[in-house]
Amino acid sequence: MVLEGENWTNTSNIGHDQHDQVDMTYQTLLICKAVAVSFTAILGIVINITCLIVLRRMREMNPVTRVFMTSMTVADLGTVVFIASPVIPSTILDRWPFGDAFCTLCSMFNVNFFFASFMCLLNVNLERFLAVSYPFAYPLLVTVNRARMTAVALWFCSIAFSVFCSYMPGREIYFSKTMHTCLTGPLNHDETDIFGTAAFLLFVIIPFVTTLCLFLRLYLVARYHARQIAAQQTGHNTESRKAKAERKTFMTFFIMTMVLSIGYTPLVASTVYENITRISFPAYLVYLAEIMGFANCFMNAIIYYFRNSKFRREARKVLGVLIPLLNAGNEIESLTVGSSGGSTASSTQTVRHR
Structure with missing residues (x-):
């Protein structure tokens, strides 16, 4: 398996003290990245479930x-479970510990x-676009069955x-030393990754x-609706509420799209740059871009x-049900630990007495 990425340990041309300093850095x-990814993965799993x-x-x-x-x-849940979670031990060990078979699966994930x-996200925004731009044809164009078929x-x-x-012929699966995950790339690592x-x-x-x-387009439609509402006298309050709801929905998905673009742009830019030039970004920048991408998985x-x-x-309501269950589980665990501790103490006293 090929190892790629920024090689921090290649320090043969520097002194012993500098070697120790680079290794410590x-x-x-690695520790900072592992902690950040762990925190992100836990949040992503809990929030998405x-x-x-x-x-x-x-x-x-x-x-x-x-x-x-x-x-x-x-x-998003699949990203934090099957991509972010394996990155944690591979970052701590600075190698891939799960074998070639799971490396292949991870590259697919x-x-x-x-x-x-x-x-x-494109599907969500396209559905909102059809709902706002073609309100009369929307019930015929977009149905639940068609939405399910589209998702499948x-x-x-x-x-x-x-x-x-x-x-694909001419490509291989490798472990990235900077991203600490398995990816696919051309067999010749000096060759521009046109396919990627x-x-x-x-x-x-x-x-x-x-x-x-x-x-x-939605922004232009919203402005057109606002002008129509201003020109109408009857049903003004009802239409105003509808326009406000449309505008709020528009802003919600606009924010989601902007957050996704901000979260993934550094990762996409570094990956595309490496695919074209075959030159890696500095490791700490790749770490930051990767963590931002994982954090985006629970922002929606x-x-x-x-x-x-x-x-x-x-x-x-859901959190109101889950939190008491967690508290009840902690109480049961405390009682169990306490009783087992008491039993252990009793057995210890019995052994000493003997």
């Missing part, structure tokens, strides 16, 4: 939006969940593409640009919590 960076429960319980939510939001949450996140097709294409990337760059263009850059175009749920009152109300 490198170990400190809670989000899935809330989406399941929300009956007032648009069912089509719920399908696409659930698909996006599954992609990197392609699958990363591209699925962008495509799921998206995941099928994403999985098929990840398998293709891993077993094209994949980023097709599944990341184009969906993001398309989403921005949708937001621009947090944004939706603060922007949607129905989601927030249902989330509080």
Whole structure:
């Protein structure tokens, strides 16, 4: 298995003291990265599982939006479970400890969940665009069954593409020393990764640009509706509430898109730069970009919590049920530990007496 990335330990041309200093700096960076990724993974697992429960319980939510939001949450949860979590021990050990088979799976997960996140967000925004731009045709164009079929097709294409990337002729699976995860790349590591760059263009850059175009169109539609409302006299209050709801929904998904772009842009930029030039960014910059990408996996749920009152109300109910269960579990554990401790003390006294 090929090891790539910034090699901090290649210090044959420096003195002994400088060698120790560089090694200490490198170990400190590894510890900081492991702690940050661990914290991010725990938050991502808890928040996304809670989000899935809330989406399941929300009956007032648009069912089509719920399908696409659930698909996006599954992609975020898969990222923190199958990509971020293995990065923690590989960062601590500074090597891949899980074997070649799981390395192959992990490379597929990197392609699958990363591209699925962008495509799921594009689906959510496209659904909102159709709802606002074509309100009368929307019920006929967008149905729950079609939304489910679209989500299934998206995941099928994403999985098929990840398998293709891993077993495509002329490419191999390798362990990245900077990202501490398994990726796919060309057999010749000095060769420009045209295929990887094209994949980023097709599944990341184009969906993001398309989403921005949708937001621009939604902004123009919102302005047009505002002018119509101002010219109407009857039903003004009802239409105003509807316009406010549309504007709030528009801003919610706009914030989600901007947060996703901010979170993933450094990682995408460093990866595309390395694919084209075959020159790696400094390790600490890659660490920061990777942590920002992982942190983005639970930001959608947090944004939706603060922007949607129905989601927030249902989330509080779910948390109100889970927290007492956790407290009850802690009390039971304390009682168990206490009783076992008492039994141990009694047995110890018996042994001493004997």
